[in-house]
Structure formats: structure tokens, C-alpha cells
Amino acid sequence: MMSDIRGSGVRGSGVRGLRDFDPRERSGGALALGAVCLIGGSVAAAPHLHGYPLIGGQAVRYGLATVFLLLWARIRRHTFVRPSPGQWAWVFLLAATGMAGYGVVLVHATSTASPGTVGVALGAAPLVIVLVRSLLARVRPSRGLVAGALLVACGSAVAQLSMGGGVEWSARGFGWSGLALAGVCAVTLLGAPATQALGPLTATTYACALASGLLFLTAVITGSVTGGPVLRRPSGIESAALVFLALGVTTVVFLMWYGAVERLGAGRTGLFNGLVPTASLLALSVTGTATATPGQITGSVLVLTGVLLGLRGGIRRGAAER
Template sequence: MMFDARERSGAALALGAVCLIGGSVAAASRLHGFPLIGGQAVRYAVATVFLLVWARRRKHTFVRPTRVQMVWIFLLAAMGMAGYGIVLVYATSMTSPGNVGVALGAAPLIIVLVQSILARTRPSRSLMGGSLCVACGSAVAQLSTSGAVQWSVQGLVWSCLALTGVCAITLLGAPPTKELGSLTVTTYACGLTSGMLFLIALILQAVTGTPVLRRPTAVEFSALAFLALGVTTVVFLMWYGAVERLDASRTGLFNGLVPLVSLLALSVTGTGSAAINQIAGATLVLFGVALGLVVKKRDTTTPGACAAEQVTDRSPRG
């Protein structure tokens, strides 16, 4: 079927978000020696300020969340933002970014399965097939030259935790976005995340003596700035904008491109190069995304479908 203008813009937003997310793996690997919790707290504090300024310029009116919506936003802040940011840094210190990418490549499949379970519906064949292609393609792209990925137990655990965080961003963020809009949800969640992380950092300092912050080096400052403005602020607005236009399942397919973009970023920085298996994996992932996006509209508007599948922006606009 032909995509309408809304769906095309959603795909463009998701693709743009993925390009920035792909660079976050390389940026996170630069922060292994920086106070982790405090650094992430600063990241989300800066993002919150930027979002508030942006909302003021747009004359955006924030809607007060209901109790149920605040539960969704709190879980998003704890698992999808604070949790994922911390886990990603640990994961890239425990194993190579390529191994982390294998786990992240399975995100589309998990998102589709969870959405189907919640909606009590069977996923369409094209969506399920596309998700499988994305997951398999991501894994193929991350194979070593010997044809196998060398996992450590710690690396596997942390990579799977990173996968959980990636899935949480879509699954937990979609329901409140339906009623509040992407800007409101992102701003509330970033503010909660920052406060949550600062509190944890202060507790750790009191118990273990771990410093909350220190003066960053030039490289660390650049990484924090990229994560705060590029990955946190812009990515979340673009990602939930895509969810509003496509739906959670089809937007989640673009997660499969994250490890491939990460490989490209590593190649650009001179720390890696594209191998035959990576090119083959990229081709399979692109095919999977295209296949999964070709979902008949009746499949995405089935009666009784999960709220996250029918996201629209109902936030007041100035």
C-alpha cells in the first residue's frame, strides 16, 4: 500500500532518531571513567531545561497528567531513561559495542510480541516477518570475522538489560503520549529522571564516598553534550512523534537499525570497518523494516487494540 504524508513523516522521524541513537553507543563508551550516575543526572537536567525553553518558544501548554499517566511516565523515566542510560555505559564497558548491538537488534521482535499480548491480537504476517528479519539481520551484522560473537556472561547480562531499556522506551512511552503528546511526556520524564538520578548519586556518595560529579575532560564534555541534547532531547521528541504517526510496533522496527548505525559511526571514527557480513546484515534489516512497515491499515485499527497502537497527539497547541 502507499504511505500517506503522515506515515512518511513518521518514518523520517524514526530514521532520524535512530541515526542519533546509533551514535550514543560510541558516546557512552567515552564516559567509562566519569561518575556515571551524576553524569546521567546532568544529562537529563540539561535536556529538561532545553525542552522547557523549546516549549515556551512554541507556546506549548503542558497538560497535568492523571495518576495513571504519571505511573506510565515514572516507569518510563526509571526504566527507559535512567535505567537505559546507566546500563548502556556499563554494557559497553563489559563487552564490545558490536555485542551490545546484537541484543538491541532483537528489540523490534520483542515490542511486536508484547504489543500483541497486551492487545490480545495476532500480529500481521508482514509485521512479524519484518521483525524477524530485523532481529536476524542485526545479529548477522554483528558476527565476528570468525563467524561467531564472543559473549561473556557479564556482557550478555548487561546487553540484555540494555535491550530491556530500549523496549521500555517505546512500550512505556506510547500510552501517555496518546493523551499528552510527545513534548509533554518527554519533558516530564526527563525532569523525573534527573531528580531520580541525583538522589541516587547523593545516596551513593554518602554510603560509598563515590563523587557525584567532577570536572569532565573535553572528550567527556562532548559526549555528555551529545547525549543530553542530541540523544535525549531531540531523539525522544522525534521517536514519540514517529509513534504518533505510525504506531508503537511499526516504529519499534527501526530499533533494528541502531546497531548498524553504530557500526557506521565506529567506521567514521576510524575504530572499525564494514565487513561482508555487516553489509549482508544491513540489507536484511532494511528489507525487514520495509516489510514491517507495509501493514494494512485494518491491522493497526483492530477493535480492542492496545492504546499504544492508536497514538494521536491531543496536547493543546498554542
């Protein structure tokens, strides 16, 4: 798997200043931040698809993303690597959980639990990623990285709970929220070994193609049981939303995110997940559909502080992730 040590740039002991990050690390941070901004912008497009078939629409999204990736590969004259059986397993798991599964699970989570419950669960993603990566690498993470991830989780919780949708107890709601959290973490944890072995473009293209196929199959099976439509002709605004989600929030986001994983490692890249609510709030503020509250601003500041602390902390020397 990807090495956080290679990306962390630890030079001896101690915490480093931001100016000490090398160009590779700075570009990794820029890529992760750009991906987060695009994800946040998706909140402006998603409402236009509320009346479109959910699973079939997600299948179209990933199908279009596959086409865009193939076109980009053609422009770049990219040669696709043929995965080994083990590498196919990583790609399949990424497609099934981090792509196809996450989108469907998130909808079910938001329909069975309060927004605060789902938001708090997703806000824990950076901490889960750091701990799981360290466990798999059999290395103790640095205090700075853990403290940063914990601060991100706390800041995200403050921002979410300040929106008025508190945490409500429901076994079903917590279960779906937990599955949504697993899907978010899978994007980074399963994507790291796949991109290390195949490269971001190859791994993303294969995973998007598989995700599209899995979603179409699921839509057909679900439609045969419920009698609901698998697909329908989208309206103009729905077509624009699907293209935006496929190109901006899938094709570009995954390439940028896995480019960041290559440069920063899975643990530090995962910290940027905490900035998604802030980016979403900014997008809603720009469109005039939401206004930031003091609690959201406080939570966003805590998240940003946690990201910076975690990036500077890195992890201990000798943590080779395989």
C-alpha cells in the same frame, strides 16, 4: 495506548507499495530514521565520557535535556498538561526504566557480557515490541509485521556476531543483557501511552526531569557507599559530549521517536531499533575508527529489508491499542 491501526493505514487486505504510504506515515518514518541516525552518532561522543562519573553524568545529561525541552516549549508557547495519577505512573515507569535505568544497565551489561551477547539481545527489541504490543492489544499481528521484526532481529545478530565478539554463556551477562533489552523496549512500550495522553513534548519533559532526579539520588546514595565522586567539573571535551548527548541524543531523539510513534504506532516504530547498529557503524566509519566488514554489510541489508517489510505489513484491522 497508541493505535497501530491508525498509523498503519491498512486499506483492505494485502501488502502495500511504499508509494501508497500517506504523508503522515512517511513523516513518521522520517522521524524514526532521524532519531536512529542521532543515536548512532552518539558512539562518537560516548568515549569522551569514559572517565566521567557514570550515574552523575547521566543525571546531568537528563537535567540538561529538561532545560532544553523547557526552552523549546517556551519558544513554541506550549502549555503543559497536568497528568492524572495514572498518567504520572506511566511517565515515572518510562523515566525509571527506559531512561535512567537503561543507561546504567547497558554499561553493566557491556562490562559483564561480550559485545556480541549484548548486541544480539538488543537486536531482538523490534520483535519483542511487536509481540508485546499485540498481546496487550489482544490482536494477532500480521505476518508481514512479525516477519519483518524477525528479519530485523536476525540481521542485527549477523551484524553483531561478524564483529568477532561472539555470544558467551554467563548467567550474569545474559541477565544484564536481558535487562538492557527490557530498557530498550520500555522506551517505546511505556512511551506510547504517555505520549498519547500528554503529547510528546509534555511526556518527554516530565520523564527527563524525573530521570535526572532519580539518577542524582542514585548517584548520591552510591557515592556515599563507595566513596566515589557524584560529579566533578567536566573538561572541555567532556562538556561538549554531555551537551551533544543531552541535546541531540536525548531531547531531539525522544521528540522525534515519539512523533514517529504517534504516526506509525508502537509496533512499526519499534522496527527502527534494528537500524541503530548500522547507524553506529556509519558514524564510526565517518570518523575513521571502524571499517564495515562483509558480515556487517549483510546484516545491515537484512535489517533494512526487515524494516521495509514490517512497515508495509502493518497489523490486522481492528487492533486498537489502548
